[in-house]
Structures are given as structure tokens and as C-alpha cells.
Amino acid sequence: MSPEPVLSARGLVKTFGRVIGLDGVDLDLYPGEVLAVIGDNGAGKSTLIKCLTGALTPDAGEIRIDGDEVHFRGPLDARAAGIETVYQTLAVAPALDIASNLFLGRERRRPGVLGSVFRMLDKKGMRDEAATALSDLGIGTLQNMAQPVETLSGGQRQAVSVARAAAFGSKVLVLDEPTAALGVRESGQVLRMIEEVRSRGLPTILISHNMPHVFEVADRIHIQRLGRRAGVITPQSHTMAEAVAIMTGAVTLEDRVAAVDDEDRTGHER
Amino acid sequence: MSPEPVLSARGLVKTFGRVIGLDGVDLDLYPGEVLAVIGDNGAGKSTLIKCLTGALTPDAGEIRIDGDEVHFRGPLDARAAGIETVYQTLAVAPALDIASNLFLGRERRRPGVLGSVFRMLDKKGMRDEAATALSDLGIGTLQNMAQPVETLSGGQRQAVSVARAAAFGSKVLVLDEPTAALGVRESGQVLRMIEEVRSRGLPTILISHNMPHVFEVADRIHIQRLGRRAGVITPQSHTMAEAVAIMTGAVTLEDRVAAVDDEDRTGHER
Amino acid sequence: MTATIQTAAEQFALRRRSPLQRVQHLLHGYPAISPLLVLIIAFAVFSALNPRFAQPASLSLLLQQVAVIGALAVGQTLIILTAGIDLSVGAVTILAMMVGAKLAENNGIPGVLAVLVAIGLGVVAGLVNGTLVTRIALPPFIVTLGTLSVFTAIGLLYTSGQSVQADKLPGLLNWTGETFGAGRWRISWGVVIVLLLYVGVGFALANTAWGRHVYAVGDDKEAAHLAGIRVNRVLISVYVVAGAIYGLTAWILIGRAGAASPNAIVDANLESITAVVIGGTSLFGGRGALLGTLLGALIVGAFRSGLSLAGVDDQWRVLAVGLLVITAVAIDQWIRRVKA
Amino acid sequence: MTATIQTAAEQFALRRRSPLQRVQHLLHGYPAISPLLVLIIAFAVFSALNPRFAQPASLSLLLQQVAVIGALAVGQTLIILTAGIDLSVGAVTILAMMVGAKLAENNGIPGVLAVLVAIGLGVVAGLVNGTLVTRIALPPFIVTLGTLSVFTAIGLLYTSGQSVQADKLPGLLNWTGETFGAGRWRISWGVVIVLLLYVGVGFALANTAWGRHVYAVGDDKEAAHLAGIRVNRVLISVYVVAGAIYGLTAWILIGRAGAASPNAIVDANLESITAVVIGGTSLFGGRGALLGTLLGALIVGAFRSGLSLAGVDDQWRVLAVGLLVITAVAIDQWIRRVKA
Amino acid sequence: DSGSGDDEVSVSLITKNSTNPFFVTMQQGAKESAKAEGVKLTIAAGKEDGDEQTQVQAIEDAIARGDKGILITTNGPGVNPAIKKAREAGLYVIALDTPPDPPDTVDITFATDNFRAGELIGKWTAAQLAGKPATIAMLDLFNDKIVSVDYNRDQGFLTGMGIPTGDKMKNGDEAKSGKYSGGTYQIVCNEPTTGAEDGGRTAMERCLAKNPAINVVYTINEPAAVGAHKALEAAGVKNPLVVSIDGGCDGVQQVKDGVIGATSQQYPIKMAQLGVKAIKQLATGGKKPSVTSGKDFFDTGVALVTDKAATGVESIDTTKGTELCWGKS
């Protein structure tokens, strides 16, 4: 019942000048699970996953992958360790087209001498694959694959970012509000994608403000509040209303001791 | 039953090179109503409201306010006509602080000579009011009001933008996915705000992908599909599932003739 | 977060601070201090090398030497804050100066009128630049590169390269070069005007709606437009104000040089931009402050004249100034990059 | 949207097109055409003014005149694409050229070695610039402003301002200035090298992962970082490649000038940046193409030569070039701004 | 009393720029003679030709430093007020190379007359042409700046050719064709070179494009002449008369090699040495130097260097020219 966590963090602290982003946060991600992170705006969710994925360096605390401590010097290190992330800011290059963005940093080369000697990109191949990846997410309104990303609608842009992570995730998938700008159908598609990833045994961290979505796919829910972890619950142990109450500080987890039925698994609530 | 629309558009067309954004769209907004605009990603919702609020100039079609044709040369013209907009891209100046952004273009001056002769800004006054406006929206996590907007979390940033529109709307309020990045509590607050605005008699256009939100506050729902209006429904006439089906093209409005019970009001479905 | 609980973040904030980090942290709180610190270090070093450097007489001179570039850098700061760049600073200043001076020499117009003509020409030049930038939506680099040539050529054609000596000019035009004593200091009226310029424009940038709009436009033009700012009007106003400042600087330059000479300032472009950038204003617009520009101008001036007083030869001085500029900005960056 | 229905947008697309709009629309499809069009117009006008202009002999010379700035502009384009700017182009080129030439003159090193030394020095200079930009996170403007002074001073101190005449140099160093005939054209080897440079770097920018990364870094550095691009490595590679190109250009310059002289290419910074910007590359990074730079360099060269051949007087020419630069870019903007 | 802190006499040398070999040579000459005389020398320079502001600052720095005297090649009349201030502060100011306008701005000038230097090559050219029609290319210094060397040399050359000039301070306003002392002339072009090889080449190419029959090339200095020669060679133009000014050691060699027909030699090292000596003398109680009789400055001389002596124009050959080049003695 208690396998080794794939990714675990202890006592993460991150401050920005006088603003406190994270205030000693622990997190564990077990194999094959979907861990949702919820919390008010500014609760530190994005800061937390940025620290986990190398985009920020925490001021204090440690991060372990498969039990070994790691020190990411940048997102590339995390990616090399198999962590694929969709950031809330999307991290797309606005002037580049969709295919270039999807394959950014992992471009595919032509076969033969053209690729090995001249290092020529396989543009057509990448464009075709990008089209497939996007239509897999249900984005059917894209009329022109050579459009620069800056001319896309908000949701289309987000879809590009999600498709990138979905296509390349190898160990852990981290999604920071991946459906915020997506339509009903497209959101549904992303949730399907997450479930599909779980069925392949890959664990996912999902940040979302959409409680129905969270309760639909999450195995466990990490509640972030004012830079700290307010507790970890499951969709079975708590209702949406209770989750929101904890999130907003209306109740604390200790108030409802009985509910924390997976306490033994996560180990150390405060 | 059929008052003069506050804002109406006929046959709006907008193309971007070879990409078609709007393909002959009509829209009517009646006094005191909340009109939701829904549609898939890339359906042209943002393009539609950008045309209505002067951010884009339509290639063809006409826009009327209180029955008079208008030609906005920029967002300022629309604003002068009383239309206050929250754009999907938020339109905040990242390096400026929260108060400056809230009052951007409508700065408040000090009383007395300092204001009239030296045109000095009432910084403290603006900062205090900004703090009030944000806490009205339920954003309580802002620790430092002098933070530049670029250091805010995604949701906090959106809240600044919504607070700005809420504070200044005088005739029409246009909100493009105002709750996309907001937390549960903050979203609820925005919905309350919309209802409060309606109770003051001001009409609102609300774009959202969140069907429960839409069905909670909308009086009528404009469904946008592939750059055209697929139809107008009401929360009473159709269910969420039906709305989504129309949106995604699974059914067309004509398939369910009986449902369009406010046909006479909007006048001209196709 | 709360005062009572000792949070992990508070614990973190308390430990792990070397003395150096403490200094860095302190300075971070007051961004303007960091170029000031660089300036102070420079002063200390140079007066150690040659004690004359720190004497009021030398410092008075330093102020006068820096005044002209300092004034031009005010206009340049405004334009750079809007994410523009002005390569025509020098050309506009020279044109305004030469036309004003020639009119005074040949047509005998009074000094006040000559100054007004200079400022007026600056305004016209600014209007030309601003109109091209806004109406035709050309990049400021191209616009001012073009007008640099155009204004230079007009100036040369108008004056045939001839300068006008002070004695042929009305007294008022030379007044900016006159000095008054304050203790052992000798301050020129030109320096006073420049300082007033900094106070005035600095106030407008920091405390008026116009100032906010300048920052907003430079920060994100599209967002400013959507937020309902008249972007083009703001841009034109900036170019016009900058032009007026260049016209005013022409007057200061006459007093300083004791003549109106078409060769009076070379490199005004690069030097004014340098002052702005060393002062911490971003070339991408929207970030920076006028005080930084003043300090930036002083830093470069102090380096130049400090090395000269130390008897360093020209070529070595060029080398040293290059190194110092990099070092100065590196220190500044280090302070800005403080963590926690 | 669908082929069968005639939508409102399709109706719109069909009507309302004046012939002028049709041209604009056509050109919009091929962005590189627009500077090309400007160039063609310039050619038409100038050969109408003086038929000699369009003759192969004159055009061959034009290519040779543009070669050096054209080559430097390749490096400058790379750097500007990453949202940087290089003020040290000229200084690096001169330093590389003088050291290579002096070593050949005084120590008798063979020509190949001298060329390699020049390229090597360019690489070192690029490494210095790149390291300062990435490791200390200084703005490229400041870094290259500093190294401009440093490299210039080193060059002057090393050479004492003396030039090296062609006859004291190994033949290979002069080879770039030698020409071969192709019909009535006379092409120098230097021009060939420059064209190859455009082909090679243009290919790398458009067709390799490195090229994509250069664009991505210039477009949005933070996003590129988050997307897992080694931003610093890309930046350093760009400065190093640019440096190598400057070193290579030193060789071309020797052949062209017939001497290695520390006074050469005085305006290299402004002229190379001008070629890049006229070629349509954004100074804010991430947008542009190398082909545009080539056309930009040719446009400026054609203006200068064309006006000279048309017999326009010296100072009027300065004025005309200014106006033409603005006009050229205005036409380009007009084409880009096409609606529908 | 300035500089009382030490007994060492200190002097500033302020040149127009420090990239032109002419001024670099002058700086070296001054350094050597300062060492010999035991004078402390500080070298400064404008950033480029015409840069007055930097020179003004250098003068002010010299005053502040407590120098005894200043040697300056002024970039223009804009530095006159600063010179006046320096003299009021008790510094002895010597102008080198270029007499300031008006000449009494400084204590004394050690210079060659650029106009006269131009005149010499003009006369030589006219004599060489021996009545043939002259098709002339004028390769000047700048077109976006007006500086005195530029027009003095240019107008001097034309005067030497016997071509009537318009405004003596303006290049290119003379009649484009007419009669010179020997026959008819045509001026094809005035092109800027920035005084360097690459600029000289481009300028010459442009002139040749206008008229390939050019047979007289005036160049502002020898590097420009080298570039012009390259262009002429590439265009296959045979035996044009290329004339220049400076007489640097490279330049004399180029005369010997036939690249340049004749050049007017000037003596920057001599100027610098004389200047340093004069100030040292003055500071140690010696007497002031005086001007060459009949001139308002001390003429350090100018000599025409050519291996094709022309009757009626005094000249020295390249062997002698190499001995004297730039006034090394």
C-alpha cells in the first residue's frame, strides 16, 4: 500500500523579496496516480510546481526522484529526468509556428545525410505530427498549421502547450491549469488524456480550479493554502464542498479527523 | 417584450490573411440582460467582442449603440461610449503595479493646486481603492499592493483586470473568460458581481467555457461556431448538454425547432 | 505570514546571510542606491589616485562637462521608456543651435527669440519623428536614423559648416555658460537648468498620469491600447517633449562651448543612450527611472575625467572606460538580482 | 470555410479590392519580396537617372562595396535575432585584422595561419561578449559598448595606429580582393565568400534546430527557458559564430582595402545594424530573416552609389539617403500591414 | 602657480583623434621627446575628427591636473574658449599642425599649412599635365561634417592647379569644368573617404563609374590614395596622376612604388618635439618661441615628395623623403 514515491518534496521554501511564495511545503507523488493540487489564487500552486520542475530554485527544502535527491538547475534537467510540464504561462514562443513550438528543444531531423551532416529539420514530418497531436486533443478549428502561435485563440494556444507535454511525457506529467482556456469538448479531451496517461502507469500532477474536473480524475488532492499545504484528501474521503472549505480556510483538516482515511499513506499531515 | 437593443451588430466579418475569424455574425444585447457567448476554442468569440469594443475593426458589417451606427477607431472610443471590457489577454502593463493598472487611463489627481496645476496623482487614494476593489472580488492573498503585475499569480492578474472593468463599467460590461484563471471563491465572487451589475440595469456580455457558470447567470446564450452564430438559446429552453451539442456541431438549432422559445425576441435566426 | 507563527519562510529569512548578502539585500530595497554606490566607489578610487579629483573645483567642472549629455539623456530616457530609441539627438541639437545662432548673428534677432527658435525647431523635429513613428508605424530606430541624416544635412547646408563665435551672439545665449560661486564650487547656469530639467521631467514621470502612460506604452503597447490609452498621442508627446529638451540643450551647449559650432557634439547618440542604459533603464521600454540616467551620465563623466586626472593616456583610458562601464553595470545587476 | 457554401467572409474576400490592394495582397504572401521590390524600384529609378548604374560593371562594384558591411550584418542579424545588439562589430573586425596582418608582417606567419588567427580572435571576442551577456546577465548593449572600447584600445595599442600595406602581406590575405570575370561581371572572391556565408547561415537559421532555438530565445527568453532550451548555450553560440564571421570579414576587408588599417570601417556598427533593420528584422528579437539583411545592405549601397552616379551633391546626398531609408521601410511596412 | 606638488613639468598633448597614423605618430614623437626632456606627458584626443567637446574636456582636465602647457591640434573653433580659459589659468598653449582660427587664440602655432600642402601637389599636377585636359576626381574626407583639413587641402590643391575656387571653406562649390593653369579641366566628383583605404576605394569606384576617363586623383591622405589606387588598378585605368598629402613613411614608399605620383610631406614628430621642448624651456625659465618671419605661425615646413620632379615646383625625391618621413630626424 505504500510504494516508494516517484517524486517527493520536503520543506520547500520560496520567497520573492518580501513576498512569500512557498512556506515549507511537502509533496509526494506515487506511481500511476493523479495528484490534484488545488488552492485559492496566489496560494502558491504554480510556485510549487515551478520548484518541482526546475523553473525556480527553492530557497530551502529537498526534492527526490525515486528516492534520490536532485538539484535541477533548469527546466531542461527536469525534462531530462522525464518530467514534462505545462506551465500556466504556457511557455510558447509567440512568433514561431505551431509545429516549431510543439517540438521546441526536441526537433526532429531528416533521415539520411541531410539530417546527420546538414542537420536539416524534418519540417513536414513535424508539421504532420503536430496536426495529429492537436486533433487528438479535439482542437479541430485550426485552419492553418503554419500560423504563428501568437495569432491563435487563447484556447488553441493552451492546446499547443498541452499537446507538447502529452506527446513527450515519459515519467511524470505536470499540468498547471491545463484546461483554463479550453472549451468543453477540449477540456474533456484533456481529462481523457490524463486518464490514458494514468493507465500507462505514469503519474500526473494536475493543478486546477475546476472542482468537478478535479474530483473526476484525481486519486488524491493536495490542498494548498497561503503558501503551505493545508492537507491531502481524496475524492472519496471528502466532498467538493469540504475541499473548498479547507481551501478557503473555513475549516481546517484537523476539524474533521475521521475523514483522513489515507493518513497512513501520505504520512505526515500537520 | 422587445425593447431597443443597447448594442447590436449585423453581419460582422473579420478575416486575418487567409484565416477567417468572423463570418457574418449578428448579435443583440438588450438592457439589463446577461448575454453569454459560448463556443469551441477558435470559434471567434474573442474576435467578436474585439470588434464590438473597438479593439479590432471589422472588415464588414455594422455596429449600433442605442440604434445609432458607430465606428470605433479604438478601445478608447468604445470606453467613451460606456463599454468596459476585460480582454482574454487581460491588457495589463506588466511592469506597473496593481493600482496603476487598475486606474490606467483614468488616473485620479490630488485635490487642490497639486492636482490642478501640478497634475499630481493621488497615489495613496488609488492604492486604497484598488485594495478595496480587489478584496471585493475575494482576492485576499495579495500581500503587497506595490507588486508589479508581472509578479502576480495568474489568477491575481486576472482579478486586477476584472476589478478594473467592474469599477468603471457605465453602460455595457464585456467579459472575455473572466474566471478562467480564478479560484472557486473568486469565480463565485465574479458571478455575484455580474448579478449585481444586472440588478443595477447594466447589460453584460460574458464569454465562458464554464457551462455551470453560464447557465447560472445568463439570460440568453449566443452560441458561436466556426466563425458564425449557430444560434441563440436560453438556459430555460435548452439543457447544458444541448448547448454543448449545438456548440460542437453535433446538432443544429433547426433540429430542435420547438426549443427556440424566444425566437420572436432575437428576431432572425438562420 | 502571521506575526505569531514562526513559519519556515521566516526561519529561512533569518538564517543564511553572509555580510555581503546583507549589503546586497539592503541595497536592493533602494534601487537608485546601486548606481549611486558605483559612483561613490568611483569617487573614492579617483580621489585616491589624484586628490584634486574630489576638490570642488574639479567637481564643478565635472558637472559642467556632464551637463550637455545629461540634458540630452533626459529626452533619450523618455523615448527609450516608450521602447523607442533616438539616433537623431545630436543632429536635432546641432540644427536647433545653428539656426538659432545664425539668426542671431545675421538677422540680429534677440537672445530670447533665438532660444525660442531653437526650442521650436526641436519641437518640430520631435513632431516629425513622432509622426513617422506613429502614423506610418515605422520602427523608431529607422525613423531617427533617417532624420539623423536629414537634420545633419540641413544643418550643414544651412551653415556651410561655419561656426558662430560667442562675441557675435547676444549675451543671453552665452548666459548658460556663466558661472556663479557657491562656496568653493563654481556652478554654471547651464548646470542649474539641467538639474531643473531632471526635477521637472522626473516629477512628471513619477507623479502624473502622463508619466504612467509613458511607462504603460513602453511596457506593452498592445495592452496599453486595449486599456484605452491613446498610444499614438502619448508617443507623439514624448517625441515632442524630447525635441524641446534638445532645443533647450542647444542653448546650454552654446554657453558651454562658448560658440555655436556644427561639430560641437559628436557621439551624442551613443553617449546619451549609454547614460540611460547605465542608469538602469531597459532598452525594451517600460522600466527605468530618470534619476538613474543622471547617475549614469555622472558615472561616465567621472570615469573619463578621473582617469584623465590620474594621467592615464588616451588609449589606455578608452580601454579602462570600457572595462569600468561593464563593471559598473555588473555591480548594479548583482544588487538587483538579490534573492530573498 | 467549406467549399460549397459562399460565406460572408468569402463574399468579403472577393469584393472590395483596388488594383493597389491586389498588389499589396500579392506581396504580402512573400515577405522577402517587399525589400526586394524596394531594391528593384531603386534600381529602376537610378538607372533612369544614369544608365551606367545598371551595367554589370557598376553592379559588380556595388557588390564589392557592400560585401564587408554585408558580411558583418550576418553576425549582427544573429545577435539581433536573440534580442541583442552588437556595438563591437567594427572593433572586433579591426582587432582581428590588425593582429593577423601584423603577425604576417613581423613574424612572417603564412597567410592561412593569419586568417585562422583572425577568425580565432573573432571567436575569442565573441566568447567574451557571450559570457558577459549570459553569466553576468548584462544587457548586450552595455557589454558590447564596453568591449567596443576595450577591443579598439587593444588594437590601437598593439599596432600604434600603423597600417600594414598589401605588399608586406602574404598573397592569400589579398586574395579576397582579386576578381574573376563572369560575362561582363567582375566578381571578387570576397563577394563569393560573403554570398556563401549568407547561404550557409541562412540555411542554418531556417533549417536546423539551432536556428529555431535562436528565434525562440529572441522571441521570449523566459518561455524558451521553460520549454527546455539551453538559453545560455544558444546565446553564447550566437556570439561566437558572429565573432567568427567578423574574423572572416577581416580577411575580406584586407583584400578590399589593399591594406590592413586600423582606420577602416568607421561606421560599421550603425551600418550593419541599419542593414539588418531595413531588412525587416525586429530589434526586439525573434522576428526576421537573413535574406532581408542581404537586401537591406544592398538597398543602402544602391542608394549611395545611385545618388552619386546621378550627380547629386555631397551634402544633398546625405539628406537624400536619410529620406530614402525612411521611404524604403515605409513601403515595406505598408506591404506587411495588408488587411484581408 | 599650478603643479606645485612636484617639480616635474607636465604637459598635455591633445590630438584630433588617436586612430589616424599622422596623430599616432605625433603622439609617439611627443612621448619620446618627453622622456628625453624629463617631462610628464599626458595624451588625450578627440574621438574622431571634428570632436570639439572631448578636446574641451581634455583642456579642462589639463588645467585641473596642473599641467604647465598644452599642445593641441584643434578640431575646430569650438575649443577656442577653453583654450582661452587655459591661458588665463597660466598654461602655455601651443597649437600643432593646424593653426586655430583666429591664430592668436593660442600662444604660438607649430604647423604646416594644409592649404599650402594642397597647393604644392596642385602645382605639381598642373606641371605634369603640361596642358593636357584634366579630368579630376576629388577624394575628400567627409560629407557629413565640415572640418578644416578637409577644405584647406582640397581648396589648396585646386588653387595650385589654377582652378578658381568659390568659398575657401567649402568643398565642391567651384565650377565643375573650366580652365586650369594649363588647359581645360573637369571635376568628376567629390566623394568622402573617411581618410581610410576602404573608403578611398569605394569613393574612387564611384567616381570611375561616373567617368572612367579620370586622369587626376586628389586624395585627402595616403591611406585614401592606396584605396583609390586599388580601384584604379581593378578598373584597368592606366597612369592617372594620384596626389596626396601627409608624407608618412608608408606614403613615401608608395610614391617610390608609383602608387602615388606626389605627396606633400608634413612633420608631426618635429611639431611634437618642438612643442614639448618649448614648454619645458618656458617652465624652467627659458624664453618663448617665436613665429616664422612673415607668417603668423612657426612653420615646421612642408615638402613635396616625388620622383618625377616638375619644373617650377620645388621637391625632394623619395630617398630624401624617406629620411625625413614624418619628421623623424
Ligand SMILES: Nc1ncnc2c1ncn2[C@@H]1O[C@H](COP(=O)(O)OP(=O)(O)OP(=O)(O)O)[C@@H](O)[C@H]1O
Ligand atoms: N516572481 C515573483 N515575484 C514576486 N512575487 C511572486 C513572484 N511569483 C509569484 N509571486 C507571488 O507568490 C504567490 C504565489 O504565486 P503562485 O503563482 O504560486 O500562485 P498560484 O497558487 O499558482 O495562483 P493562481 O491560482 O492564481 O495561479 C503570489 O502571492 C504571487 O504574487
Ligand SMILES: Nc1ncnc2c1ncn2[C@@H]1O[C@H](COP(=O)(O)OP(=O)(O)OP(=O)(O)O)[C@@H](O)[C@H]1O
Ligand atoms: N491576429 C490574428 N491573426 C491570425 N489569426 C487570428 C488572429 N486572431 C485570431 N485569429 C484566428 O481567428 C480564429 C478565432 O479566434 P478567437 O480568438 O476569436 O477564438 P475564441 O473563440 O476566442 O477562442 P478561445 O475560446 O480559445 O479563446 C482562430 O482560429 C484564431 O486562430
Ligand SMILES: [Mg+2]
Ligand atoms: Mg498559478
Ligand SMILES: [Mg+2]
Ligand atoms: Mg478567446
